[in-house]
Amino acid sequence: MNQPCAFHDQSMEQLRAAMLDLRDQLRQGLEGVAAQSRANGETLVRIADSQTARRELCARQGARLATLERGGEQHREAHMAEREEYLAERADLWNAVNKLRFHVYVGLGAGLVLQILAPLALRLAVK
DSSP: OOSOOHHHHHHHHHHHHHHHHHHHHHHHHHHHHHHHHHHHHHHHHHHHHHHHHHHHHHHHHHHHHHHHHHHHHHHHHHHHHHHHHHHHHHHHHHHHHHHHHHHHHHHHHHHHHHHHHHHHHHHHHHO
16 A cells, blocks of 8 residues: 555646646746836836926926016006006196196186276276
8 A cells, every 4th residue: 555656646746747837827926916016116106206296396386376476466566556646647737737728718818808898998098
């Protein structure tokens, strides 16, 4: 009974070969998983770097936009001040024009009255 059986030896060799083949397949599978994990890790690092760069870009653009908005606000304020000054000057100019018109009309009216009353006064004075 302790004699080795040819069938048994052949079966054991087949089992060993199958085990070695499975071990090689397992090793190849683990290497594939490890390679995929490394690739996934590198992809995650690139994604994280991209998100960091995107956040930095957004922060720079936000700062630039805030600067532009401040500049725009200052420009609008300056424009409004200039416009108010222009309107005040224009109102002063129209006040002066209206006063001049008034004085011209009063002068014309006085001249007209004098033209009418002067001959009457002279006639009364001469009589």
